[in-house]
Amino acid sequence: xxxxxxxxxxxxxxxxxxxxxxxxxxxxxxxxxxxxxxxxxxxxxxxxxxxxxxxxxxxxxxxxxxxxxxxxxxxxxxxxxxxxxxxxxxxxxxxxxxxxxxxxxxxxxxxxxxxxxxxxxxxxxxxxxxxxxxxxxxxxxxxxxxxxxxxxxxxxxxxxxxxxxxxxxxxxxxxxxxxxxxxxxxxxxxxxxxxxxxxxxxxxxxxxxxxxxxxxxxxxxxxxxxxxxxxxxxxxxxxxxxxxxxxxxxxxxxxxxxxxxxxxxxxxxxxxxxxxxxxxxxxxxxxxxxxxxxxxxxxxxxxxxxxxxxxxxxxxxxxxxxxxxxxxxxxxxxxxxxxxxxxxxxxxxxxxxx
Amino acid sequence: xxxxxxxxxxxxxxxxxxxxxxxxxxxxxxxxxxxxxxxxxxxxxxxxxxxxxxxxxxxxxxxxxxxxxxxxxxxxxxxxxxxxxxxxxxxxxxxxxxxxxxxxxxxxxxxxxxxxxxxxxxxxxxxxxxxxxxxxxxxxxxxxxxxxxxxxxxxxxxxxxxxxxxxxxxxxxxxxxxxxxxxxxxxxxxxxxxxxxxxxxxxxxxxxxxxxxxxxxxxxxxxxxxxxxxxxxxxxxxxxxxxxxxxxxxxxxxxxxxxxx
Numbered sequence: 001x002x003x004x005x006x007x008x009x010x011x012x013x014x015x016x017x018x019x020x021x022x023x024x025x026x027x028x029x030x031x032x033x034x035x036x037x038x039x040x041x042x043x044x045x046x047x048x049x050x051x052x053x054x055x056x057x058x059x060x061x062x063x064x065x066x067x068x069x070x071x072x073x074x075x076x077x078x079x080x081x082x083x084x085x086x087x088x089x090x091x092x093x094x095x096x097x098x099x100x101x102x103x104x105x106x107x108x109x110x111x112x113x114x115x116x117x118x119x120x121x122x123x124x125x126x127x128x129x130x131x132x133x134x135x136x137x138x139x140x141x142x143x144x145x146x147x148x149x150x151x152x153x154x155x156x157x158x159x160x161x162x163x164x165x166x167x168x169x170x171x172x173x174x175x176x177x178x179x180x181x182x183x184x185x186x187x188x189x190x191x192x193x194x195x196x197x198x199x200x201x202x203x204x205x206x207x208x209x210x211x212x213x214x215x216x217x218x219x220x221x222x223x224x225x226x227x228x229x230x231x232x233x234x235x236x237x238x239x240x241x242x243x244x245x246x247x248x249x250x251x252x253x254x255x256x257x258x259x260x261x262x263x264x265x266x267x268x269x270x271x272x273x274x275x276x277x278x279x280x281x282x283x284x285x286x287x288x289x290x291x292x293x294x295x296x297x298x299x300x301x302x303x304x305x306x307x308x309x310x311x312x313x314x315x316x317x318x319x320x321x322x323x324x325x326x327x328x329x330x331x332x333x334x335x336x337x338x339x340x341x342x343x344x345x346x347x348x349x350x351x352x353x354x
Numbered sequence: 355x356x357x358x359x360x361x362x363x364x365x366x367x368x369x370x371x372x373x374x375x376x377x378x379x380x381x382x383x384x385x386x387x388x389x390x391x392x393x394x395x396x397x398x399x400x401x402x403x404x405x406x407x408x409x410x411x412x413x414x415x416x417x418x419x420x421x422x423x424x425x426x427x428x429x430x431x432x433x434x435x436x437x438x439x440x441x442x443x444x445x446x447x448x449x450x451x452x453x454x455x456x457x458x459x460x461x462x463x464x465x466x467x468x469x470x471x472x473x474x475x476x477x478x479x480x481x482x483x484x485x486x487x488x489x490x491x492x493x494x495x496x497x498x499x500x501x502x503x504x505x506x507x508x509x510x511x512x513x514x515x516x517x518x519x520x521x522x523x524x525x526x527x528x529x530x531x532x533x534x535x536x537x538x539x540x541x542x543x544x545x546x547x548x549x550x551x552x553x554x555x556x557x558x559x560x561x562x563x564x565x566x567x568x569x570x571x572x573x574x575x576x577x578x579x580x581x582x583x584x585x586x587x588x589x590x591x592x593x594x595x596x597x598x599x600x601x602x603x604x605x606x607x608x609x610x611x612x613x614x615x
Contacts, residue, residue: 004443007448241440247432
């Protein structure tokens, strides 16, 4: 029999402090690794230089590399990893089903379609809007794409107030196929430059070319993630059933609507920034549930932290494996996440529990 | 405290409840019996707010059900649906603690209440087990404990009420009796109003303050078991030749025995 842990706030604190330490450690390693080899001491003094703590001229060049290349990339990794893992955990609670994930269910693909549509047709169809809204238009379209696909899959997968696993996964397959073909269609009319961008969406990358974009994205992602944490109690109750949650005093319809919008926002913006990075939202909450239990008061913040650490780690691998070239990070997460997903399916089938 | 007036539920051409008017007082253990499809669960789902009545009104604690906020209602009324599934590995103790969610009581109080209800539901030894690994009966006792935890504490100025849909369907004989005895005690000593659907007529006869017999969406009898359980009514409603005896220890309790054909 698998051990279970009753929720305890002191244990939660220890887990969250441990995970925070993990994120900080991985972050430092990430800042320290790249095409240009640096020692820990140098990196530390360059970080100090950036923070205005020393005026060491020797740190100048490295400080430049950090602030322009490695730091924004690290921040995007934290935002995307944390946001995707948190969205996955929330979706699993909404669907009352541990196999839900933004990538599998086509939510990321919907967002990618919205983004690609803007890239390819934005210039010709909506030139005024594009100049007026700039970065925001791309984010808005990606959000729209993820919202539409999430709503569709949610509606399709729910039969008599229950989520039907095969229908849910099939609806996801269909969403992925539809958006995939639409993106393929757009690639026919795309110019060479746009084509490069399209391939980028399908493989994922944490490369950040523009600090402004990153700031805009974090203005959306960080508060939306914070807002999701507020609903941990309602999500616990929702696992008992929607009516049960209502009888426990939660306005579950309103909660669901808010969470669907928040998840679409976070996934939409992450996809707009970094393309499709699969399996983080599926694997992270799953692994954590085995260790810390299913209570969302701990599972949600722990997923955000662990997801951030894991994606930053994957990015370090992506950058250093074939340096100075780079493997798309979506390939790394899929190579690790795909087999893990199969293992979860088999395990679920055997034991009928999560 | 629960009052329905001319309640009617209709889905398409099917009328599931006809003009049902009734009132349940606090401190009453009221059991709804009737054959499959008589409308027992429909009545409960209507009272708990899941289904809106086609016609008629429902009042709780003197106020129309629609006018209650979800949160306020959850503080004084708990509901046990017929089957609740929970696939995620919460511990039994955590499931029971969810019953305390509507209340703003300190964690220590909630934990104390959880221990008490786990005790009365004979689930204390399961407290640290994962809910999905329990047997059907153990799961039902845990869910019942959760629902009891929700109304366990006196709530000054407010009535407390329990709606239970077949709470003993998966329980063995001794747990059936201990749960119903507990419900009777809660009604008598705590003044909690309880409406409970049940299939076992002998259990209803032994414990209920009042029995409602539903048949084809109509309330056919309403009163104490020894008044409404007659051979004629039961034989008609259940389409079975029924013979009534008296309990050897207490002649006021009818014993329901199907006749050998």
